[in-house]
Amino acid sequence: MSTEQADSSKKEAKQDKYIDRIQILGSNDKLRTQGGATTLVSEQALETFEFDDINQVLATVPGVNIRQEDGYGLRPNIGFRGASPERSKKISLMEDGVLISPAPYSAPSAYYFPMVSRMTAVEVFKGPAAIKYGPNTVAGALNLVTRAVPEMQEGAIDIAYGSDQYSKLHAHYGNTQGKFGYLIEGLHTQADGFKQIDFSDSDTGFTKSDLMAKFKYDLSSNGHQHFVELKLAHAEEESNETYLGLTDQDFKASPYRRYASSQQDRMRWDHQTYQLTHYIEFDQLDVITRIYQHDFARDWRKVSSLGEDQPSLLDVLSAPELFQAEYALLSGQAAGEIILGTNDRNYQSRGIQTDLTWLQDFAGLSHKFDIGVRFHQDFINRDHFEQSYQMTAEGKLGSESEKVFTTVNREEVDALSIYLQDTITLGKLTLTAGVRGELIESRYQNRKDENDWLTKKSQIWLPSLSAFYKLADDYGVFAGVHKGYVPSSPQQDDENVEAEKSINYEIGFRQNGSGFTSEIVAFYNDYSNLKESCSFSQSSNCDLDSDFNGGNVNVFGLEAQIASQFSLTQTLDMPWSVTYSYVKSEFEQSFNSDYPQWGKITAGDSMPYQPDHTLTLMAGLNATNWQLNLLAKYIGEMQETAGQGQNLSNKVIDSSLVFDLAANYNLYGEHSVYFKADNITDEIEVISRRPNGARPGKPRMFTVGYKFNF
16 A cells, blocks of 8 residues: 555544544444444435435434424424424434534424535434433434535535425535635525415415534644534524414315415524534544534414414314304404414523543453533523404404513523443444433523522433344344433423333344345333423413323334345446334323323323334436436324324324435536426325314425536
8 A cells, every 4th residue: 555545544544533423323334333223314315315304314214203294394393213203302403413402401392403405414323322312312313414624625506496486505615725624505495385375375485594614723643633623503494384284174175275364374583503623532532522502593473372262273173063163264264363372482502512432452351431421501481472363354364463471481401411331342242331311400480470480400320231243244133221211391390290211122133234234123112101291383282381291101113224236237226225114102001181192091092193104115226427216105194192993083194105206417527417306196195283283295396406516
């Protein structure tokens, strides 16, 4: 090997070592010997279908349960292994290894979600190693990886246009000169929407913009990587989105209709990120420290009720024949009063975290110690208010009344997190033992009364143990057990509402080699207490932001993912993959709950929004200068409320089968064009009736785009 080649290999090794610190799964193609089911969606996979919607990206990840909402994935609802998908609040949501939810402890519902179009990798991690990424360890972690500062001049432009006036402009440019490197990236997407509001020509679409800058200074010496990096980002959205759906009868007649009462519904938010990273490595030790702050402000105005002592919106739309006058008012066919509520909130999340990896041999064994500590603070201020509007018989909303504040409170948390994990290699056996500690102090204030404070403290230690046995160089078996935990809300008294706790087990098989990868996992989650919280995205028929105990619940299932590539000719390959999930759940006791998605529970009932079966098939053709790929996604029937048998009448989401097609062609040099068709068979199904009525998924959508890399 030449000196130049050796220097290049060392450089790549250093880069891979750092990437392994900011990514959960790392960047190499070796067989992973730690426990925990994992999936890496690479940059190449993300570019194959050019998805903007994280729900579409996660279709190739086993064990993921999703409740769709608006068709564009603006506010995803993601759960793992049967955990509630509502606003992705049960998973540890991260960007570059740092918690990114608006207030991960105080209010974890992810009304902000990073734009997946600017990510270079998406990682899903479930099982025992979730201990490293708390506080939520029941389900697992989702890590989104942003573009790195390039080692040399690099840039790209991506322009696209599609159905419903969809457009995208995405560009990035960066360079490293001497010890200083930088990256500037911008992304803007918008669409007019695919729904039509009665008596109105207003669009039902959105605009989203995202700008990120990274500045890096290299302090490396003696062949060891050492640098500091500053990341700054700003994102904003305005979407004419609503929680108001349709009656089932109206959905069948015109699924993309919206009632006149929703004509002024609108979400606006903006988000800022400030992050300073320091990384240093030695021969057997590397340390990464991150100081971060995220600011998020949002207000969402939407139809909230028909006034006091009136039936709920969900009741009206579930049985319009019983509430004909109220239905006429919602649909703009009669005059009357409509109440619009604006949930105005601002959040802040900040902290400092240090993670180190230390490799050491002693007592004849190879050890890899992972140690981390994080001090984190976050808060949410709620300033919710309502205004009444007069609906005319012509379907127009008149001027609004004065604001009446309904919720004015603050929740805040100081949290110290610690984890220690030791991975021991004994020949073909790899043992990983770990423990996580969460020490939380939370405060709740009803700001209508400055003296109305609730303060509480809690601490918990979460152990984990896993083992991997290498049967051959490219495959092996693994098993693990860990304790799952989701903290309760700061405004909840722990004597009445407990934190969510579970003991989670898994056993599986993993293979990576000879162009063939697979992972098959059986899991069992034994909840000692299932916890849910009420949000407006689920229902208005409960006390918002309150928690509810669900008691003992068992969730079990199977996950499988297999991928490979056939060589059809010397110039034509066929990549393919199969992703399958089976999930089943059972409440272990009977009880009555005020949580609307539970209600009257009988032992043996299933949890809501858990399809028994999901299946995704991908097949493609790759030639020298073109690619063609087809994705088929099947989602089985889902219950919208807990229960079984006749109790589920009109409370079931039917199964669906959606096909997506993508093609790209390399024109010359670094110029290429692409075409994609989402939902090519124009599948029209109810994707949710929560919180208020039936809503459709995205109809067939065509997009054409052009890319230039330099």
